[in-house]
Amino acid sequence: MLSRAVTLSRVSAQPCVALQFTRNYPARGTKPKPRLLWDERHLEEITGGEYTHQPLRVNRLGGRDPDTGRKVNQHIGGGVKFDYFMVDFHRRGPTDSEATYDERVLEVRRDANRSSHIALVAGSKGKRWILATENMHAGQIIKTSGYIPPNPVIGIEGNAYPLGALGVGTLVNCIERFPTTDSDVFVIAAGMAGVVVRHQGNFVVVRLPHKHEFSMHNTCMATVGRLSHAEFHDKIFGSANMHRRFGYKMSSGLYHKKDGYCGRKIRPLPPTRVLDKPEEEEPPCQQFTFTKRQLGHHFGTAATHPLVTQTVFRF
Amino acid sequence: MVYRKYREIKQWGKINTKLYKRAAKAYNKIPLPKFEVPEAVKAAGVVVHNPNDPSFWKQFEASKPLPEGALHPALAAPVIQTHPLYNTTPAYVFESFEPFSDGVDQACNLINAVKIEGLPKAVTEVQHNLLRNTAEEDVRDCILQGERYDPTLEKLERRHDKILFWVSHPVLHGTPVLKRNNIILEALYRKVLLAAVKEGQLNGLRSDRDQYISATLTTGRFAEAPLIIRGQPHLVVQADKPLVPWAKPDEIEASKGQTVPSVAPIDPLIDLSLSNLYNGTALVPRANIPGLFIDTLLTTRQQSQKYPWTTEQNAANAIVQCFGAALAQATRNLRRDKIAELGELKEPVVAKTVQLVDGRLDLVAVQLNNLNLEAGNGEAKNFVWYEKGLRLYKPKPFWENMDTVEELNMDAFHQFVALLLKR
Numbered sequence: 001m002l003s004r005a006v007t008l009s010r011v012s013a014q015p016c017v018a019l020q021f022t023r024n025y026p027a028r029g030t031k032p033k034p035r036l037l038w039d040e041r042h043l044e045e046i047t048g049g050e051y052t053h054q055p056l057r058v059n060r061l062g063g064r065d066p067d068t069g070r071k072v073n074q075h076i077g078g079g080v081k082f083d084y085f086m087v088d089f090h091r092r093g094p095t096d097s098e099a100t101y102d103e104r105v106l107e108v109r110r111d112a113n114r115s116s117h118i119a120l121v122a123g124s125k126g127k128r129w130i131l132a133t134e135n136m137h138a139g140q141i142i143k144t145s146g147y148i149p150p151n152p153v154i155g156i157e158g159n160a161y162p163l164g165a166l167g168v169g170t171l172v173n174c175i176e177r178f179p180t181t182d183s184d185v186f187v188i189a190a191g192m193a194g195v196v197v198r199h200q201g202n203f204v205v206v207r208l209p210h211k212h213e214f215s216m217h218n219t220c221m222a223t224v225g226r227l228s229h230a231e232f233h234d235k236i237f238g239s240a241n242m243h244r245r246f247g248y249k250m251s252s253g254l255y256h257k258k259d260g261y262c263g264r265k266i267r268p269l270p271p272t273r274v275l276d277k278p279e280e281e282e283p284p285c286q287q288f289t290f291t292k293r294q295l296g297h298h299f300g301t302a303a304t305h306p307l308v309t310q311t312v313f314r315f
Numbered sequence: 316m317v318y319r320k321y322r323e324i325k326q327w328g329k330i331n332t333k334l335y336k337r338a339a340k341a342y343n344k345i346p347l348p349k350f351e352v353p354e355a356v357k358a359a360g361v362v363v364h365n366p367n368d369p370s371f372w373k374q375f376e377a378s379k380p381l382p383e384g385a386l387h388p389a390l391a392a393p394v395i396q397t398h399p400l401y402n403t404t405p406a407y408v409f410e411s412f413e414p415f416s417d418g419v420d421q422a423c424n425l426i427n428a429v430k431i432e433g434l435p436k437a438v439t440e441v442q443h444n445l446l447r448n449t450a451e452e453d454v455r456d457c458i459l460q461g462e463r464y465d466p467t468l469e470k471l472e473r474r475h476d477k478i479l480f481w482v483s484h485p486v487l488h489g490t491p492v493l494k495r496n497n498i499i500l501e502a503l504y505r506k507v508l509l510a511a512v513k514e515g516q517l518n519g520l521r522s523d524r525d526q527y528i529s530a531t532l533t534t535g536r537f538a539e540a541p542l543i544i545r546g547q548p549h550l551v552v553q554a555d556k557p558l559v560p561w562a563k564p565d566e567i568e569a570s571k572g573q574t575v576p577s578v579a580p581i582d583p584l585i586d587l588s589l590s591n592l593y594n595g596t597a598l599v600p601r602a603n604i605p606g607l608f609i610d611t612l613l614t615t616r617q618q619s620q621k622y623p624w625t626t627e628q629n630a631a632n633a634i635v636q637c638f639g640a641a642l643a644q645a646t647r648n649l650r651r652d653k654i655a656e657l658g659e660l661k662e663p664v665v666a667k668t669v670q671l672v673d674g675r676l677d678l679v680a681v682q683l684n685n686l687n688l689e690a691g692n693g694e695a696k697n698f699v700w701y702e703k704g705l706r707l708y709k710p711k712p713f714w715e716n717m718d719t720v721e722e723l724n725m726d727a728f729h730q731f732v733a734l735l736l737k738r
Contacts, residue, residue: 055621055622080480080481083621102579102580103580104416104417104580104581106416122416122417122581122585123580123581123582123585124580124581124582124585125582125585126585127416127585127586141580245480245481280349282346282349283349283367284367300375301375
């Protein structure tokens with residue numbers, strides 16, 4: 001890997017001293033790696049790309065990349081095969097001022113595939129699983145509205161509003177990155193919530209639990225409230241075997257050379273990132289394999305006239 | 316260190332190839348900007364092909380002739396349109412796969428019925444002399460016939476513990492739970508029937524085991540997408556006389572001012588599946604024999620270990636199946652166009668259902684007065700009488716042997732007898 005060298009020189013009476021800052025190891029821990037827990041391709045195969053609230057048996061990747069098969073995430077693998085519930089992170093509601101899409105919470109249950117609880121809600125369009133907020137209980141009616149009023153509203157916990165409708169200081173979760181149904185969402189961990197910081201034109205700035213701020217379209221939907229199961233992070237498995245049953249592998253035992261990556265980092269917060277347009281996916285690299293016949297110059301598009309190939313140039 | 320599977324056999328030479336390899340890899344990793352067709356080229360109307368698109372290469376592929384006989388109809392993949400029960404219009408189908416979200420209320424809302432909890436006194440307080448002295452022993456015997464005496468040895472499903480979820484229990488063999496419940500229900504029915512026949516009651520009944528029953532409704536909101544209720548109850552009991560309506564004409568008149576349970580914001584149709592495969596007319600056992608009327612359905616369910624249904628959901632299942640039986644009787648031998656014309660029935664149709672799930676009985680009776688399920692104020696409603704979750708006995712977990720029947724509740728049995736005797 002290439003090393004970067006930065007040279008500093010000071011003008012002084014003494015001879016120049018060149019200071020060099022080098023990093024001999026590649027940058028690590030600066031970009032998040034994808035969590036490869038369940039096989040999304042297998043999920044798409046068994047559901048046909050459609051949503052279902054039925055419990056599913058989805059193949060697991062164990063932290064491996066589905067294409068290369070190499071380990072990407074450490075300490076994941078094995079464990080009991082839990083049922084997978086498809087969670088709908090996107091809540092859509094009518095954009096009229098008075099209309100809302102109402103759903104009744106049928107049950108709130110634990111989910112082995114995520115830290116927060118999930119709630120089965122039923123409305124006129126069907127049943128689906130959503131992430132349960134702190135005080136969500138069976139029998140509760142939750143509303144979803146897509147209307148942005150001229151003045152911000154006080155969000156009711158469990159209801160979903162566009163970011164532009166919420167006042168400053170509202171706790172939100174399941175915040176869409178972009179106002180589309182296939183975008184990722186922020187804040188899905190148990191007990192977490194983002195905070196609406198300010199409104200800026202057509203964008204709303206939200207501070208996430210790790211204190212980074214993002215500016216998103218005011219039509220992005222978010223659910224009001226803190227996510228359920230906040231005590232998840234204080235729970236203890238009880239034994240090493242129980243860790244393994246939940247699909248966590250051992251995290252120590254081998255010799256680790258000190259490399260300078262561990263330890264608390266004190267860095268200034270990055271500036272507010274504006275999420276205007278989703279990044280376009282790059283077209284995949286194509287690989288072609290040609291046969292000897294195709295590579296040769298006798299047939300196909302590469303065929304050349306014998307007058308050219310058999311001409312002998314004598315210089 | 317990352318696990319390294321392959322190692323070079325020998326060094327290539329004195330030169331450190333790693334330097335070149337590292338440089339080449341870094342150079343190859345530099346991403347080029349995505350190629351965009353320049354505006355000037357687009358304006359000139361030049362056709363630009365994209366060789367990254369797999370369809371680009373198809374123009375160079377030689378067309379392969381199909382081998383002889385490849386188009387033989389026997390080799391064609393089966394298409395759903397060729398299924399004998401295929402219909403172009405999808406229908407809302409209820410077949411007991413999905414529990415109703417709101418239980419009994421949703422079932423009553425769907426079938427536009429007034430909900431009455433408990434069987435009427437006219438049914439339960441009828442005096443009879445059936446099994447006067449031996450009722451308890453007989454019932455215990457019937458239950459043990461399914462739970463203990465049956466010699467079936469089939470592989471049972473794996474036991475799953477909700478708390479100790481990681482334990483893999485050994486596979487056991489025995490009578491499947493569904494079969495056990497079927498045997499118990501049939502034994503109880505046979506006991507009551509034979510005792511009743513001696514007293515001159517319950518004459519002229521026919522029973523069919525494990526036959527399909529399906530009913531279609533195409534009125535009101537189901538004109539474009541029919542409502543299909545189908546199942547395979549263990550026993551379909553038919554009689555040579557129709558059941559006498561339980562609700563009198565004045566009660567039917569009074570129902571015009573009553574309301575059915577509301578399940579807002581839930582739509583009662585969300586738990587029904589859409590399917591193109593269904594019978595367009597009623598399917599009833601012994602349909603070709605005239606003068607038969609559906610009396611009672613005796614049906615059972617096996618609870619899922621991981622996701623058991625609640626008593627409300629089980630009761631809703633029994634109610635909708637009972638409605639299906641009544642609908643099948645009301646539309647028996649009618650053509651599709653005639654079913655669509657039905658509305659208020661001149662003669663109400665009554666059907667009864669007994670469901671046994673996990674030692675609990677659900678007793679249901681449905682009276683069909685109006686086949687327009689969107690009837691509001693001023694129109695007659697249907698009636699549902701139900702007793703849900705009556706504990707008949709306490710079953711043991713399916714992996715354990717039962718020696719004696721525990722916590723037998725004879726009240727439930729007496730209600731069962733009363734329901735069967737009411738005709």
